[in-house]
Amino acid sequence: EADIYQTPRYLVIGTGKKITLECSQTMGHDKMYWYQQDPGMELHLIHYSYGVNSTEKGDLSSESTVSRIRTEHFPLTLESARPSHTSQYLCASSDDITGELFFGEGSRLTVL
Amino acid sequence: TQLLEQSPQFLSIQEGENLTVYCNSSSVFSSLQWYRQEPGEGPVLLVTVVTGGEVKKLKRLTFQFGDARKDSSLHITAAQPGDTGLYLCAGALMAAGNKLTFGGGTRVLVKP
Numbered sequence: 001e002a003d004i005y006q007t008p009r010y011l012v013i014g015t016g017k018k019i020t021l022e023c024s025q026t027m028g029h030d031k032m033y034w035y036q037q038d039p040g041m042e043l044h045l046i047h048y049s050y051g052v053n054s055t056e057k058g059d060l061s062s063e064s065t066v067s068r069i070r071t072e073h074f075p076l077t078l079e080s081a082r083p084s085h086t087s088q089y090l091c092a093s094s095d096d097i098t099g100e101l102f103f104g105e106g107s108r109l110t111v112l
Numbered sequence: 113t114q115l116l117e118q119s120p121q122f123l124s125i126q127e128g129e130n131l132t133v134y135c136n137s138s139s140v141f142s143s144l145q146w147y148r149q150e151p152g153e154g155p156v157l158l159v160t161v162v163t164g165g166e167v168k169k170l171k172r173l174t175f176q177f178g179d180a181r182k183d184s185s186l187h188i189t190a191a192q193p194g195d196t197g198l199y200l201c202a203g204a205l206m207a208a209g210n211k212l213t214f215g216g217g218t219r220v221l222v223k224p
Contacts (some may be wrong), residue, residue: 040198042114042216043155090154094212099143099204101212103154 003027006091006104013081014112021076021107023091032074033101035090036060043090049074081111115139116203116215124221128190133218135201136183142206144177144184149198149217158186191222 004025013019025032030051035043035058045058049068063085064078074093078085091104119134135144143162147155159168161177161184168175172195174187188195199218204210 040151040217040219043200043214045214092154098160099210099212100145100157100160101147101155101202103156105152105154 025093029093031094118215141203147200
């Protein structure tokens with residue numbers, strides 16, 4: 001069982017609110033990722049980090065930002081949420097040797 | 113156009129039937145992974161294939177990596193309702209420092 005946790009699992013908020021999605025892993029992985037996924041659809045990489053103080057934008061442009069102050073923690077923030085941000089956000093970390101991605105259970109965000 | 117094309121996008125079969133999901137690209141991958149995602153959960157790794165022509169079996173699932181390392185297939189024998197889910201292939205792209213790229217996914221529904 002993967003040791004990667006996301007909170008909240010579900011969030012319903014109004015337009016303009018600031019939100020932070022939390023992601024923590026206890027596996028000591030250097031590489032962490034945020035994916036955006038509409039239900040049953042493909043994964044889109046929006047942010048990744050290869051270590052502390054390292055963050056990069058992914059393939060899909062996103063208005064969210066991330067930080068990596070500690071190895072185990074990779075939060076994602078939306079300063080002003082909009083209905084177009086409604087989606088599921090999946091956090092993952094990867095094993096450096098095998099390349100296997102370990103995913104959290106996801107945070108399903110609905111912006112009204 | 114996606115780097116990794118999965119087909120079909122959706123597959124509905126009866127319990128006991130066989131199915132094959134394909135993952136194709138014009139690019140060469142150093143390795144390719146298959147994940148299964150159930151509703152409300154994050155994807156979970158099924159297998160990683162590394163060598164061109166490699167075949168791996170996981171109970172009723174058979175995974176094959178193409179000789180040229182550009183394509184892969186997943187074959188399920190005697191499918192069961194528990195096989196229902198979203199199947200995702202992900203390739204580590206040699207030309208991009210082994211960055212992982214996901215296919216669009218295949219939704220499989222196995223009806224009892």
